[in-house]
Amino acid sequence: MTTNHRFPRSVFVVSGLLVLLATEALGQSGRRAPKPPQIPVTTPQTEPDAKPKADGHQLKHKVSLVVAREVSSYALLSEEAIFAAFVARLKEFANVSVTTEVGSLKRDHAEKRAKKETEATVVLIQYDIDEFQAGSIMVNPQDMDVKIFVFAPKSGQKKFEGKVYYKSAGGPMLRRDNWPSGTPVRMTTEAVGIEAAEQVRDWLIVEEQKKKKP
DSSP states (O other): OOOOOOOOOHHHHHHHHHHHHHHHHHHHHHHOOOOOOOOOOOOOOOOOOOOOOOOOOOOOOOOEEEEEEOOSSOOOOOHHHHHHHHHHHHHSSTTTEEOTOBBBOOOOHHHHHHHHHOOOEEEEEEEEOEEEETTEEEESSOOOEEEEEETTTTTOEEEEEEEEEETTTTSSSOOOOTTTTEEEEEEHHHHHHHHEEEEEEEEHHHHHHHHHHO
């Protein structure tokens, strides 16, 4: 005599209700099963050189610069902006240390300061406001010649003189940039400061190369 073992029907009904309730509760809460963490794929990177490659526009030996400016009687905001860009660019050059604690100096005072220096070269930025343009006197002049002077330590002798013309937007007179045969013309204060700093850098490189020659 065989006996059929059957579970009570009520057991299946209760189990089905529990599954249904659990599914509805999960849908209402908006929760989803957490996804397995993804491991980021990394691309092998080649290590950069420890030292930057030297080129013809870098100094091989350390130099110290004392940088000052002689502001104009107009005290234009562009003068401050040009000087800030000039100093910032100088500090980017390799083997160049810059100090600006001297503030504002006139040219004769810059020469005297250079005579007191034993190693540092004194660099002076001077602003020559262009008051006469196209045969007329400018009421509110903004254009200027930015002059760069370099004085040797101990002697105070002028070793280099450069110039960049700052042409503000909207001026009546247009100038052509005839660099390197003449004065370079720049239209922004940042470009003027960078150009002036690179003129000083180029002079320092030339002087360094002269010292290597027998």
